[in-house]
Amino acid sequence: MLVEERRSRILRIAEERGFVTLQSLVGELGASESTVRRDLEFLDASGQIQRTRGGASFIGDTQSDFDVRRGLASLEKQRIARRTAELISEGETVLLDGGTTTLEVARHLAGRSLQVLTNSLPIASLLMNRREIELIFIGGYVYPKTGVALGELSVTALQQIHASRLVMSTGGITSDGLFNSNQLLVETERQMIRAADRVTLVADSSKFGQRALSHLCALDVLDEIVTDDGISEEWVQRMEQSGIRMEVAGVERGSRRPSAALG
Amino acid sequence: MLVEERRSRILRIAEERGFVTLQSLVGELGASESTVRRDLEFLDASGQIQRTRGGASFIGDTQSDFDVRRGLASLEKQRIARRTAELISEGETVLLDGGTTTLEVARHLAGRSLQVLTNSLPIASLLMNRREIELIFIGGYVYPKTGVALGELSVTALQQIHASRLVMSTGGITSDGLFNSNQLLVETERQMIRAADRVTLVADSSKFGQRALSHLCALDVLDEIVTDDGISEEWVQRMEQSGIRMEVAGVERGSRRPSAALG
DNA sequence: TGGTAATGACTGATTCTGACTGAATTTTTC
DNA sequence: GAAAAATTCAGTCAGAATCAGTCATTACCA
Structure with a gap:
């Protein structure tokens, strides 16, 4: 049985019954205790179940349009999210923008001792019980x-707070800077940038070269970009010339190349 | 049986009966006296029950994780919620406090054209896609x-807004006014009161005569109370003498008596 | 074929459990 | 009202269950 298949079976069983014991999973899946234990660890870290002694209980995601779309979070976004989470140190104050990729980042933050600020309901619901x-x-x-x-309420609230890092998403990025589709959103994100010491952009490679309705900011406000390995070498160089550190999250191969940091 | 499950069962039993003896729990759960004793100690420390000699009594209105996942609210709370929703007119700006009863109110607001303001994540998640x-x-x-x-952030935000009606919950209500268990919560609720033209309290009958840690406000800030028919005539009169309109949500029988409004 | 990820067996450490103890408290008896 | 009996209590202990981590082996991919 494949890893993915086994884990989704565990999820299904957990969702059905509310919670499952480790031993019952060992019996049903025919895998060893160690393996199931590791699966539970993984699913807990990604925020889909909550481990307890002897088993795990399901964390029900509310079925909303957003969640349905989230279910389709591409492999690229998940890789980007994981790499981004690795950049964040214990004890940081992280400001999380809304978006599917940042939601994946939030999943990977579960279990770590952090202060998280966000304006995204799905992210807040996810982290609420942590x-x-x-x-x-x-x-x-x-x-x-x-x-x-x-x-306005968001902007005022953001004026009162301060974060060590902003993890931001975007609708598109060109040499002119970042774009997003909603004017209200852009205003809020501008204030987020002001509230944070360091700006990390998460953007899959398809966003590069894309424009959207509203111009958000110039490139120079960005400190680093985490993207996937679909990005062209040309874009990497352009960004680095703008003083931005590029993190390319590709297919990982153990510790051989833990980071494609260039810059 | 797992730790979590056993403690959930203890909580449920305690909530059902109000008070449980240690010995009866030992019998029902099949665990040793030491174990049950330790569980009671834990649940007492986490503020969910109050230990007494020979057993423990249930305190607070927090539902167990089990019930929350099932979305259970008592019949009384559901009746109160429905009646409260009936009081709210189309187009109103409603400020919704946190709590299980107000969450039920929010359920009944779905489908109506309203402006809803809330500081409760569960309520916001519920109404997000409406x-x-x-x-x-x-x-x-x-x-x-x-x-x-x-x-502080909540208080500042509340200073910027205005609502036609506040639907508020409480930990306890006496002739001295309202009480709640958390000082931060009390401060936020005070600001909510200032932000609203009209204050509607939702409180099941068990809350009357109860006190809690922090005094929230005097009775005169309330415009009306929606409660269930377990309330004594004495309390109804006391409240009405304080100028509060009382809505008693009883067992409904069609349109025969749609409202037990007295006041 | 070499190298990496995944697996299962094993380890000592940690947590949970039930039995036991004497102390503290309540109830019964005189 | 005081002593005795019964009950409940907190704390300790050893055994059992569960845990995180290590290591050799296997499966898989380029």
């Missing part, structure tokens, strides 16, 4: 499609 | 147990 994470929600008008809080 | 509802989230430090945003 005792090790101090969660602060940036309120405002909740945009229905994505569950992100925007507008 | 296009007919304009949702505004009051941000702040997210209290883990309940998913309610509190603290």
Whole structure:
């Protein structure tokens, strides 16, 4: 049986019964205790189940449009998310923008001792019951499609806070800078940039060369970009010439090349 | 049986009966006296039950994780919620406090054209995808147990907004006014009261005569209370003498008596 | 074929459990 | 009201269950 298949079976069983014992999974899956233990560890770290002594309980994701779309989070986005999470140190104060990729980042932050600030309802719901994470929600008008809080209230709230790092998503990126599709969103994100010491952009390679309705900011506000290995060498060089550190999350091969950091 | 499961069962039994003896739990759970004793100690330390000699009594209205996942609210709370929703007119701006009863109110608001303001993550998640509802989230430090945003950020946000009605929950109510268990929560709720024209309290009958850690406000800030028919006539009169309109949500029998409004 | 990821067996460490102890408290008896 | 009996309590202990981590082996991929 493949790893992925076994893990999704565990998830299904956990969802059905609310919680499962490790021993029952060993029996049903025919895998060893060590393997199942590792699977539970993985699923817990990614925020899909909650481990308890002797087993694990399912963490029910509310079925919303957003979650359905999230289920389709591409492999690229997951790789980007994992690499981004690796960049974040214990004890940091992280400001998380809304978006599917940042939600994946949030999953990988579960279990770590951090202060997380976000204006995304899905991210907040995900991290709400994590005792090790101090969660602060940036309120405002909740945009229905994505569950992100925007507008004047958000901007005012952001003026009162400060974070060591912003993890931001974008609708498109060109040499002119970043773009997004919503004017309210852009205003909120600008304030996020002001509130953070360091700006990390998560953007899959398809975003490069794309424009969108509203111009958000110039490239020079970015400190680093995490993207996938579909990006062209040309774009990497352009970004590095703008003083941005590039992290290319490719297929990982153990410790041989833990990071494609260039810059 | 797993630790979590056993403790959940103890909580459920305690909630059902109000008080349980240690010996009866030993019998029902099939665990040793030492183990049950340790469980009671744990649940007492986490504030979910109160130990007494020979057993323990249930305190607080926090539902166990089990019930939350099942989405269970008591019949009384559901009746209160439905009646409260009936009081709210189309187009109103409603400020919704956190709590299990207000969450039920939110369920009944779905499908109606309203502006909803809340500091509760569960409520926001519930209403997020409802296009007919304009949702505004009051941000702040997210209290883990309940998913309610509190603290300075919340207070500042509330200073910027205004609602036609506040639907508030409480830990206890006496002639001295309202009480709640958390100082941060109390401060946030006070600001909610200031932000609203009209204050509607939802409180099941068990809350009357109960006190809690922090005094929230006097009775005169309340405009109306929605409760269940377990309330004594004495309490109804006392409240009405304080100028509060009482809505008693009883067992409904068609349209025969749609409202037990007295006041 | 070489190298990496995944696996299962094993290890000592940690946590949980039930039995036991004497102390503290309540109830019964005189 | 005081002593005795019964009950409940907190704390200790050893055994059992579960845990995280290591290591050799196997499966898989380029």
